[in-house]
Amino acid sequence: MKKGTGRPVFSGVAIGRAYIYKKQQAALPTSCGDASVEQRHFEEAKEEARAQLQALFEKTCKEIGEEQGMIIDVQMMMLDDLDYLESIEAMIKNGASAAEAVKETGDTFAAAFAAMDDDYMKARAVDVKDVSTRIVTILCGGKTGFSMEEPGILVAEDLTPSETVQMPKDKILAFVTRQGSSNSHTAILARIMNIPSLVQTQINLDDEIDGKQMIVDGFEGCYYIEPDEQTLAVMKEKRHATEEYRQQLEAYRGKESVTRGGRKINLFANIGNPDDLVHVIEGDAEGVGLMRSEFLYLGRTDFPTEEELFEAYKKVVEGLGGRRVVIRTLDIGADKQADYFGLEHEENPALGLRGIRICLEREDVFRPQMRAIYRASAYGPVSVMFPMIASLWEVRKVKEFCAKIREELIAEGVAVGEVELGIMIETPAAAIMSAQLAKEVDFFSVGTNDLTQYTLAIDRQNPNLDAFYDAHHPAVLELLRQVAHNAHEAGIWAGICGELGADASLTETFLEMGYDELSVSPGRVLELRKKVCESEVQ
Amino acid sequence: MKQFQYVITDELGLHARPAGQLVKVAAGFAGCYIKVGTEAKMVDAKRIMGVMQLGAKKGTALTITCEGADEEAAAEKLEAFLKENL
Numbered sequence: 001m002k003k004g005t006g007r008p009v010f011s012g013v014a015i016g017r018a019y020i021y022k023k024q025q026a027a028l029p030t031s032c033g034d035a036s037v038e039q040r041h042f043e044e045a046k047e048e049a050r051a052q053l054q055a056l057f058e059k060t061c062k063e064i065g066e067e068q069g070m071i072i073d074v075q076m077m078m079l080d081d082l083d084y085l086e087s088i089e090a091m092i093k094n095g096a097s098a099a100e101a102v103k104e105t106g107d108t109f110a111a112a113f114a115a116m117d118d119d120y121m122k123a124r125a126v127d128v129k130d131v132s133t134r135i136v137t138i139l140c141g142g143k144t145g146f147s148m149e150e151p152g153i154l155v156a157e158d159l160t161p162s163e164t165v166q167m168p169k170d171k172i173l174a175f176v177t178r179q180g181s182s183n184s185h186t187a188i189l190a191r192i193m194n195i196p197s198l199v200q201t202q203i204n205l206d207d208e209i210d211g212k213q214m215i216v217d218g219f220e221g222c223y224y225i226e227p228d229e230q231t232l233a234v235m236k237e238k239r240h241a242t243e244e245y246r247q248q249l250e251a252y253r254g255k256e257s258v259t260r261g262g263r264k265i266n267l268f269a270n271i272g273n274p275d276d277l278v279h280v281i282e283g284d285a286e287g288v289g290l291m292r293s294e295f296l297y298l299g300r301t302d303f304p305t306e307e308e309l310f311e312a313y314k315k316v317v318e319g320l321g322g323r324r325v326v327i328r329t330l331d332i333g334a335d336k337q338a339d340y341f342g343l344e345h346e347e348n349p350a351l352g353l354r355g356i357r358i359c360l361e362r363e364d365v366f367r368p369q370m371r372a373i374y375r376a377s378a379y380g381p382v383s384v385m386f387p388m389i390a391s392l393w394e395v396r397k398v399k400e401f402c403a404k405i406r407e408e409l410i411a412e413g414v415a416v417g418e419v420e421l422g423i424m425i426e427t428p429a430a431a432i433m434s435a436q437l438a439k440e441v442d443f444f445s446v447g448t449n450d451l452t453q454y455t456l457a458i459d460r461q462n463p464n465l466d467a468f469y470d471a472h473h474p475a476v477l478e479l480l481r482q483v484a485h486n487a488h489e490a491g492i493w494a495g496i497c498g499e500l501g502a503d504a505s506l507t508e509t510f511l512e513m514g515y516d517e518l519s520v521s522p523g524r525v526l527e528l529r530k531k532v533c534e535s536e537v538q
Numbered sequence: 539m540k541q542f543q544y545v546i547t548d549e550l551g552l553h554a555r556p557a558g559q560l561v562k563v564a565a566g567f568a569g570c571y572i573k574v575g576t577e578a579k580m581v582d583a584k585r586i587m588g589v590m591q592l593g594a595k596k597g598t599a600l601t602i603t604c605e606g607a608d609e610e611a612a613a614e615k616l617e618a619f620l621k622e623n624l
Contacts, residue, residue, distance in 0.1 A: 067555075070554070070555045070558065071554065071555075073558060074554045074555065074557070074558040074586065077558050077561060077562075077586045078586055078587065080586075081585050081586050081587045081588075082582070082584070082585050083582075083585050083587050083588055084587055109587055112591060113590070113591065116591065116593050117593065118551075118593045118595070120550070120551075120553060121590065121591070121593050124554060124590060127554070128587070301553060301554060301555060302550065302553075302555075340550060
């Protein structure tokens, strides 16, 4: 039995077969000695790569969009590029194996792109590498087409959004990755899918693990490979207890979230894209308290159009059937961006040009988004909130901008609804200023992840700081108390949409502080409702 | 030989997507030798890697030369394509 640890992103226990997913790094076969045979191998592999890309192209167009599909199309064109083919052919003639020739040519071309004086083109190095890796994998007899025959635990270095699209999600019992953070794409997906997962593990991605029995304990943040009988029995018991607990929670489905003392609170869900609506319904959330907009912008080559944004927002508004959705405007920064934004590299992206700061600087980005949100508001209750607010003038400027957009749409004869305008409280500045800010907006939503990191000056992703990090730090709780108090003084509502909102040990505290809303991963709603219903807070 | 110039007006320049489309248009003229580029560097318009590596941005003046069968038609079609997409 091997045991390891990692940072848990969702609790629960999973037991199943380990599936190692890796970006192929096989040892390359050397030439068989006959250049014409190697050339033929290459031609065959190239055609197979084309077939794979064609299938991927269709899947991507259907599931993500044409725009994204075009990237795959360009990759297919690279397969026919004469510079590329001639280079490979020449190397094979000089005694390289097909795999070696493709690998080396791919690396050379990728290096040429990486050296270009253009961040977008620099990033295309990945496309060239991707194509070459695909052919090399085929030549190495690798199984690129990752498949899971039975439900299991997915183990990987890290997963990109385009990789998770291809994953058989119904078969994944847990994610275990070597990299990633608790805010990474995989972590967000795990929370929404309700499956135990670990990031930042030291797990070895060797074939020895592949196919072995594995356990992930998302409560303790550890995993076991080939567990002994005793461990297996303990973990099965733990899994059983968790399932039973979830069963008990079913009693709270459809119930109102009211304390014994009569205090009502809204339990909303955090989602990352319109497809997550099923989880909102399954989780019995009373609305959406945080709809992230980043998915609309990341993993593509150009800005989404107003129409695309509108369609996505409208889908959520309609899917919620009258329940409220709080849309957070684009929250992107130098650490998490798409190339086409052309943001400069920053030494300190957490304190850089991000969130509302980008929107205030880039009206061309902000305008289509706000127009789309106002248009979607004609289909159901919509609130919008702005991330990374630190000053009063930012709020005033944003409000002015929104009013202008709204008037513009009305003048054009476009239907719009009443949109609540709120801000996220994520900076200590906003929390301290909350009394003044409350007079300007309709609601507050506290983003506890950033608020904690900025208040304590601790990077949550740095495991070396774990000893100093305290999620329940009195400074953070005091700010939370002030924010709720100041909101109510001004007669507006206050909610929490960060991870802390789902911390059941604080539910009672939040109720006492007077919070009106908690927005959490969809799978946590019933658990918190139980807490609320058992509370005596008046 | 037909030759013309075109200054890119698209904000994003000759990105992967328009580069791919350009190569496809050029590839439609099998008997015609088509080059695209700047004073510094001309590349075969039928080769995507080269076209992308031009790194042509907004404001870049592209020169296009067409030589061979259908050179008239090729130049006309390419010019129309550039005007519409870039």
